[in-house]
Amino acid sequence: xxxxxxxxxxxxxxxGVIFEDGFESLDVRWTRNVTGNxxxxxxxxxxxxxxxxxxxxxxxxxLSTPLDPEEYAGTTIEVVGMVKLENVxxxxxxxxxxxxxxxxxxxxxxxxxxxxxxxxxxxWAAKKLTADIPENAQRIVLDLGLQNAIGTAYYDNLVVRDxxxxxxxxxxxxxxxxxxxxxxxNDGRGSFLDLGMHDLFGLPxxxxxxxxxxxxxxxxxxxxxxxxxxxxxxxxxxxPAETEPLPLNVKAASLHFLLAAAWADTAxxxxxxxxxxxxADGQKVGVEMRAGVDIGNFDDPREFANYRLVxxxxxxxGKEVGVGAATWQNPRPEVAIKSLRIVSAGKGVPIVLAVSxxxx
Numbered sequence: 518x519x520x521x522x523x524x525x526x527x528x529x530x531x532x533g534v535i536f537e538d539g540f541e542s543l544d545v546r547w548t549r550n551v552t553g554n555x556x557x558x559x560x561x562x563x564x565x566x567x568x569x570x571x572x573x574x575x576x577x578x579x580l581s582t583p584l585d586p587e588e589y590a591g592t593t594i595e596v597v598g599m600v601k602l603e604n605v606x607x608x609x610x611x612x613x614x615x616x617x618x619x620x621x622x623x624x625x626x627x628x629x630x631x632x633x634x635x636x637x638x639x640x641w642a643a644k645k646l647t648a649d650i651p652e653n654a655q656r657i658v659l660d661l662g663l664q665n666a667i668g669t670a671y672y673d674n675l676v677v678r679d680x681x682x683x684x685x686x687x688x689x690x691x692x693x694x695x696x697x698x699x700x701x702x703n704d705g706r707g708s709f710l711d712l713g714m715h716d717l718f719g720l721p722x723x724x725x726x727x728x729x730x731x732x733x734x735x736x737x738x739x740x741x742x743x744x745x746x747x748x749x750x751x752x753x754x755x756x757p758a759e760t761e762p763l764p765l766n767v768k769a770a771s772l773h774f775l776l777a778a779a780w781a782d783t784a785x786x787x788x789x790x791x792x793x794x795x796x797a798d799g800q801k802v803g804v805e806m807r808a809g810v811d812i813g814n815f816d817d818p819r820e821f822a823n824y825r826l827v828x829x830x831x832x833x834x835g836k837e838v839g840v841g842a843a844t845w846q847n848p849r850p851e852v853a854i855k856s857l858r859i860v861s862a863g864k865g866v867p868i869v870l871a872v873s874x875x876x877x
Contacts, residue, residue, distance in 0.1 A: 533877070535584065535594070535677040540569040550579040555663070560671075564599045564641055568673040571615075573663035575608065584619075584657040589679060591652035592876055594619060596633075596659065598675035600644045605636045605668030613665035617646040622656035629654070636666075641673070647680070684773060684873035686733035692760040692859070693743040697870070708742060710753065710779055710866065714833030717745075717777075717815060720840065720870070727827045727842040730773040732871040746859055748790065750866035752780045758863075762795070762856040769874035770850040772804075775827060776812055777840040781865025783809030783821070790867035791860045792845075797853040804845050808865055811843040815868060840870060 538544055542559055549557055553576020560570045571578045584594065596617045605615045614634040621629045631648035650657060659677065663670055695708045697720055702713030709716045725732045735744045749756040778789050789812050792804040806812050811823045818829040818839025829839025847854070861867055 533679045533681070535589075535679055537677070538675045539563075539565065539567075540673055540675070541567045543569075546582045547580040548582065550577060550581055550660075550662075552576040552578075557662075563671070563673040565674070568601075568671050570669065570671050571662045572669045573666055575665065575667055577662070577664045579660045579662035579664065581658055581660045584659060584677075586654050586657050588877070589650055589657055590621075590654040591685075592650055592679050592681040594648045594650055594657075594659075595678045595680045596646040596648075596661075596675070597678075598644060598661075599641050599673045600635065600639075601641045601671035601673075602635055602637055602639045603669040603671075604638050605663065605666060605670060607636050608665035608667070610665065615663045615666060615668065615670040616661070617644060618660040618664070619646065619648040619650075620658050620660070621648070621650050621654040623651060623653055624655055635670075636668075641671075679877060681876055684730040684732070684875055685767075686731075687763075687765060687767070687857075687872040687874060688735075689746060689763065689869065689872060690735060690740045690744070692763050693740060693746055694757060694760075695747045696737060696742040696744055698737065709745075709747065712834075715816065715836055715838075716832060716834075717838060717840065717868075717870075719830050719832055719838075720828060725775070725827060725871070727773065727775065727873075728825045728844075730842065730844075730873050730875065732773070732775045732827070732842070732873050734871060744870075746867075746869040748859065748861035748867050750780060750861060750863060753866050756861075756866070759860040760858055762858045764856050765854045766797070767874060768850060768853050768876060769847050770877050771847055771875050772845045773873045773875070774806070774843050774845075774869060775840055775871040776806070776843065776867065776869045777815035778808060778812050778868060779815055779866040781808035781812065781814050781867075783813060783817075783819075785864075786810050787864050788862040789865050790862055790869075793858040793860060795855045796849060797855045800849075800852075805862075806843060806867075812867065813841060814865075815840060840868075
């Protein structure tokens with residue numbers, strides 16, 4: 518079995534940066550694309566030091582650089598930089614302007630285009646392009662310059678980021694078996710733990726911020742009210758012992774679990790559940806989550822070595838409840854994870870509410 522390792526995202530202005538370019542000189546990453554009477558040069562007079570100057574007289578003047586689809590397919594790319602314009606005139610089409618542009622080529626050779634476009638005359642100003650790159654993109658290219666336009670554009674202080682660092686959710690709904698709330702305690706028909714109002718009804722729906730990750734909580738009304746995974750333990754022997762394998766097919770640097778337990782002995786630090794992962798090449802790994810290390814009881818909200826509280830409040834029964842996040846660092850981020858199955862260890866009752874992952 519593989520122990521969970523705590524991984525906290527480092528908050529910094531450089532987080533997720535793919536590359537930066539202050540255009541003090543022309544970096545070798547760029548390919549020149551000039552048709553007609555256009556020029557590309559590094560000149561003084563930038564926001565700081567030199568800058569990139571590009572001119573066009575009705576043709577296209579671009580700098581282009583590829584972005585690795587193995588790394589960035591399925592991510593959100595943000596391009597920010599300072600731009601200055603001198604008499605930029607639109608060509609015959611609306612896209613014939615100065616711009617930031619990203620093109621993503623799909624398997625059928627369809628190109629998905631993202632662009633931030635500008636015309637006119639303007640002093641230095643911040644510009645931004647955000648592109649949600651399709652998961653099946655086979656080629657990704659970033660361009661900047663003028664396309665079939667007339668005029669001059671200057672660029673400086675360019676920063677290209679992967680802003681997917683807040684995490685990508687994995688829907689657990691296909692394997693969810695119970696809801697987060699209950700009606701009457703001990704009637705044998707209730708959802709959650711059949712404890713009446715001693716439940717997690719107050720857990721907010723939608724986005725929930727964890728340590729360096731964002732979880733997505735489904736609304737109570739979806740999936741016939743089944744919005745979490747609750748598995749067998751000594752106090753609830755009639756619950757399922759494990760889930761069916763959940764197809765994932767994602768590459769992940771780390772998996773993040775929003776979870777809790779009931780009746781778990783946190784002092785014993787014994788396994789409460791195991792997440793069984795299968796990679797695309799058939800290799801399997803079991804990730805143990807131990808009470809008092811990676812998971813805590815929902816009605817005794819405390820933090821442990823790899824368990825950070827994400828939400829807590831007093832529930833309808835007047836008791837303080839909470840849930841936390843545990844993180845597993847994937848030793849094989851370059852190989853897609855084919856599936857996830859959650860298995861109870863039989864010690865305490867495990868509750869899994871959401872899973873997210875980071876690509877990088």
